[in-house]
Structure formats: structure tokens, C-alpha cells
Amino acid sequence: MAGDTRTRIAPSPTGDPHVGTAYVALFNFALARHAGGQFVLRIEDTDRVRSNPESERMILESLRWLGLQWDEGPDVGGEHGPYRQSERADIYRDHVEQLVSSGAAYPCFCTRQRLEELREEQRRQKLQLGYDGHCRSLAADEARQRRLAGEEHVIRLRMPGDGETVTNDLLRGEIRFANAQIDDQVLLKSDGLPTYHLANVVDDHLMEITHVIRAEEWISSLPKHVQLYHAFGWQLPVFCHLPLLRNADKSKISKRKNPVSINYYRRAGYLPEAMCNYLALMGWTMPDERDEFSREEFIEEFRLADVSLGGPVFDLDKLTWLNGRYIRQLEPEQLLERLREEAVSDANLLQVLPLVRERIDTLDALFDYGQFFFIGDLVYDDDARARLVAKGRTPAQTAKAFRLLVEEQLDPLLDWRASTIEDALRAFCERHEWTSKELFMPVRIAVTGRSATPPLFDTMAVVGREMCRRRLRCAIEVLRGMK
């Protein structure tokens, strides 16, 4: 039976590969390998506007870099495909029709506007937020008619009005929710694609996933999922909700307070083994309590039931210490190989060299002049700190500009090229009444730590999106520390 264990990681390709995804993937991977089962990668791209192929590409690459190879997935195929939800629309539609005919789900014709007003009203009266069941009791005939007529609608799950939904979480034991306070979840959106809830449950069943191991933030939708399984008459998988990685202030880990992109760690010189090792330490301990171990040893010793529940604070210091231990254990030849794979890969060097060529007189000047192309976090010297503040602006104003820049212009979905970066920066100036003259030097300093650099946009393009965003965020902290 153990060989039948099937787990999955189901990321949504809407941005940079996230450290939280890697964390959950690692534990899913470890359980599957430990049990001799399969680990599946499924892409949850049912959000038409936010999903993008570049993000999917990066996620696959990151997980592969970490050594978390999947047995089935969009790139390697498998018996339960397709593994991209956007390619499974028909499957969801068929399943949702089953639910409609059995009465477990119903069409809802409420407009977004009505729903918004409803929420507004509920907020005003301090009532519980949620769908009011307006279309719940529509006559089946009428509903069918309106659907046939092509009226825009969604399909909602009909939750039981009373009683409670009780489930088991592998780590937490029994979890119970009063049904009355769970509203009728949308299963199929008006664009014909499923919501997470439907797609997730249908796919986990069809792909024969035995252990649904995911982050804690999903606990509150657990009853909806359980009701869905019931509605389909399917057997429940084992549910296991892992604790959320946290910032130092205990809030859910976020890019504002931590580097969260796997791309960052890769770029900043962390080794994948060290990364996995550190992530494994988040909530789990080796039987002998040693904190250095290989992926193989982790797989060997891993017991899901031994995961502890306190939300672990992601500690860059400890990760860096561990990474140092790994580096020291590598032979110089091995280190050389690592270096060639990352910072000084031919590919990276070939991006850097055209930019520095006319600015250096000796080969060795590359390492001084272009150091910001190769390192992770920067240190701003006094001169840099002085020029980090825009001429005629205060540190606070500059910090605010950086924040808006990172949040609004240098979007995670922005196609990261010199020309688009330039457009983004100029758009920012226009929108927030900054001149390019004011803005560009501080940004240059933030991103490179220097006032003399190759052209800003080309430089940013090579430095990379996540590294630029990270450095801008660090610069914000520096600016906030100024009076």
C-alpha cells in the first residue's frame, strides 16, 4: 500500500517562484520518495489574467534546481494528464454538470455589482460576509432556461444549511466547522473556468492524490472541499496543513520583509542543498537532532506526523550559516563548478561584459567595477547613502517613490527587458510628478550601490527583476533609517 502514496505540488504561475512553494513542495516530495510513491506537479493556471507562461517556466526551473524532481507534470507527462488546469476545462465542466443535475450545485445569475453591494451592506451592518443565497432556490426549470438563453452565470456549491463539517487533519486532528457559516462557494466562474476549489478537488481525485499536503492558509476552505468530495461521492484524501513560513514579526512570509523568490537565493549564491536542508528544518527535526543532512537522509528519516505546528520564522542568518557549512565542505573543484553554473556562468558573463567592456581598462577591473552584477545584497557606503536620496527630496519621499516603483511599476509580471524597464520608470515619473533626473540616480544607487555604472536600464535588466526589487526594498529600509 505504501507504494501507492501520491502527493503533489500545485503552484499557481502568477509570479516569481516562491520560497513557500518550495517549502511545501519539499515536504510533498519527501513523503512521496520516502513511501516509494509518486510526486506530481500540477499547474493551477485557472486565473486567466494573472497566470503567465514565464512564471510557469521559472517555477519548474526553480523546483528542478532544488532537486525536487516530479514524476508526473506538464513537461514530463504521465498517466493522469494533462497537468495544466487550463487544459482541463472540459473535465471540470463535465463534473460541475453532474453536481448541477444532482442538485449539489446550482447556477447563480447574480451580477458582480449585486455581490459587491451585498458585501458593502454586510460590512456596514457588521454582518457575516458571504453570499446570501439569492439564486439558491431558483426553480430548476427557470435556471435551465436562463442558462440556455446564454445569461451570464456562475455555478455555486450548495452547502448544507445546518449541521457541521468535521474532518481530520493529519497533524491537527479533528477540525470542525458549522455549515451555516460557510457560504455557497463559486465552483465555475462565468468565463467557464473552475475556481481553485473545484479544480483542486477534481484533480486531486482524478490524479489519485492520496495526501493533500498544503499550507495552513487553506484550512478555512477545508469544509468546502470536504463537501465537494461528499457531493461527488469520492473518498477523502489525507489532509495535512503545514505551518506557514513567517517573517520576523510572525506574519505570513512576504516579499516586503524577506526575500521570497527562489531566483533571489540562486542569484545570491545559496546552494540548492543548503536551501532544502534549511527548509526541512522548518517544523521538522532529525531523530538525532542534527541540523545538517542531505536530501537523501531527509527522505529516509522523514515522518510527516512529526512536523511541529508553530509558525516558523524564516531566519536568513541561519540559512546563511548552513549555506556556509555546505560551501566549506565542497572541494575547490566542486566550488568552481557551482560558480560556473551561477554567478560566473558564461551566460551571465556574456550579459555583463558588453556593458562593462568600454568602461574598464584592464580585465581585472571587471570585478571591482561590476561587482554588483555578481553579489547578493549590497552595502551602501557613505557616498552612496548620500546620493540615495533624490536631489531636492527627503529620504522619506525617496523611500515612498521606491515603494511605489516596486509595487506599481516593476511588477512581477513585467516582461523584464531594458526597454520595458525604461518605460516603467518613465511612467512612474509621469504619474507621480518626479523627473527622470531626480529619480534615476537614486534608483541607480539602490540597484548597484554605485553612482558610476553602465546604463541604468540595461544594468537592471542584467541584474534581474527579483534582485532589483530586493535591492530597492533594502534601500527603502536604509532611507527609513535616515532622519
Next chain:
RNA sequence: GACCCCAUCGUCUAGCCAGGUCUAGGACACCGGCCUUUCACGCCGGCAACACGGGUUCAAAUCCCGUUGGGGUCACCA
């Protein structure tokens, strides 16, 4: 706010399920020392925690209840 989850050093955690062996163990960080031409590594040592209040019990970090605190979720996003 409602619902749900969680609670051991600043941080990651062991111990808790099967209560005594816990004057609570390890690791990061920090401090001190050793090694050393420097720095780092390494080694040795130090600082530092059972959130609070009630029970249950001969005995509670461990079991129960409550309080407090933290977190998550409340979308046609996942």
C-alpha cells in the same frame, strides 16, 4: 468583527501523544576564551524559554478548561 489554527530560550526546535529520569537538551544569533601574522573557519565556555490563571494528580512543560497573545481566512485569486 466572525470563524478556524497555533503557543518551550530573540530565532529554529527536542521533550508533550504513553505525567516523575527536565535544577528543560541541541542549533542560529549574541558575548567571552582557545587556535592563529590578520580575518574567517574550527574548538571550548557563557547568556537565554515551559505566556497567564484555574483544575485533574502524590507528581504537569507534558492531560482538561478558561484567559491572553500571535497567525490565517472571510473574492467569479490561488
